[in-house]
Amino acid sequence: MTRPDLPRLPEAPDPAVLRPRLPSPVQDAVDERFARHGVRLLLKRDDLIHPDLIGNKWRKLAPNLRAAAGRTVLTFGGAYSNHLRATAAAGRLLGLPTVGVVRGQELAGRPLNPSLSRCAADGMRLHFVDRSTYRRKSDPEALAGILRDAAAEDAYVVPEGGSNSLAVRGCRELGEELRGCADIVAVACGTGGTFAGLAAGLARDQRALGIPVLKGGFLTADIQALQEDAFGGRRGDWWLDDRFHCGGYARTTPELTAFAEDFEDRHGLPVERLYVAKLLYGLVALAAEGAFPRGTTVAAVITGSPFPPATRDC
Numbered sequence: 001m002t003r004p005d006l007p008r009l010p011e012a013p014d015p016a017v018l019r020p021r022l023p024s025p026v027q028d029a030v031d032e033r034f035a036r037h038g039v040r041l042l043l044k045r046d047d048l049i050h051p052d053l054i055g056n057k058w059r060k061l062a063p064n065l066r067a068a069a070g071r072t073v074l075t076f077g078g079a080y081s082n083h084l085r086a087t088a089a090a091g092r093l094l095g096l097p098t099v100g101v102v103r104g105q106e107l108a109g110r111p112l113n114p115s116l117s118r119c120a121a122d123g124m125r126l127h128f129v130d131r132s133t134y135r136r137k138s139d140p141e142a143l144a145g146i147l148r149d150a151a152a153e154d155a156y157v158v159p160e161g162g163s164n165s166l167a168v169r170g171c172r173e174l175g176e177e178l179r180g181c182a183d184i185v186a187v188a189c190g191t192g193g194t195f196a197g198l199a200a201g202l203a204r205d206q207r208a209l210g211i212p213v214l215k216g217g218f219l220t221a222d223i224q225a226l227q228e229d230a231f232g233g234r235r236g237d238w239w240l241d242d243r244f245h246c247g248g249y250a251r252t253t254p255e256l257t258a259f260a261e262d263f264e265d266r267h268g269l270p271v272e273r274l275y276v277a278k279l280l281y282g283l284v285a286l287a288a289e290g291a292f293p294r295g296t297t298v299a300a301v302i303t304g305s306p307f308p309p310a311t312r313d314c
Helices: 056-068 082-094 114-121 131-135 140-149 165-177 193-201 219-231 254-267 276-289
Strands: 026-028 040-044 073-077 098-103 125-129 184-189 207-212 237-240 297-301
Touching: 056 073, 056 082, 056 165, 056 193, 073 082, 082 098, 082 114, 098 114, 098 131, 114 125, 125 131, 125 140, 131 140, 165 193, 165 219, 184 193, 184 276, 193 207, 193 219, 193 237, 207 219, 207 276, 219 237, 254 276, 276 297
Parallel strands: 040 297, 073 098, 098 125, 184 207, 184 297, 207 237
Antiparallel strands: 026 040
């Protein structure tokens, strides 16, 4: 019972007030590049969950925003981070202060690019750090220094890409929504949190395929560690194919750009280039290689939409 002589603390905003479209729709995509091999392609339209908190960003951020309980949210990302933009948008929509720790001290004195401009317009306070410090952000001493320098020592910290145990458990719902829909569910992977949760949520007779957008072949260990933290061990039947990163994160090729434009023309779907295009390109290549037995249904998770080059009007 609340004592009448004590002020009532404001309730932390619940992301549910933003009315997400869940479960997100599943659409058939008739495409002869799959049909000729006896494969059916479905699109899991997580890009339609919310206009500002799109796809896996909603699924990973919502449980962390609840855990923040109204505190300042501090997180990390590069100069073109989708995660930073989503966190800034969440702060604007829910009235939460946000701080973005940006990789690259050299960017501090330059004009903001469209992505960081959007973050600033949404009220995010940007704090630039040198790349050496950024690499050590998981070290407790380095993190304490970053928080101190950013004047955010009491902030709720969300890791780069939003991938922690809360986010992984949030993404398990994605797999649960796809039970009974497909034999194989595929998603593009950055930090691995979405994939770790997705794989855990699928039924026993389903498999999860991850297409990493970074090169290096390190994600298997990271995903296993995320599942260990979230669920106590490896969950689901899953594998990765590292061949479709097109040179690494934020890298594209003329071939990938042409593929994305063609897919847009075929299906009327705006194709985000850094994640979704690589996923779809990889699935077309795998179908051509005969990687999917005839009669297989493959669901591709559309985790985002293209970012407009212009900044938000104030």
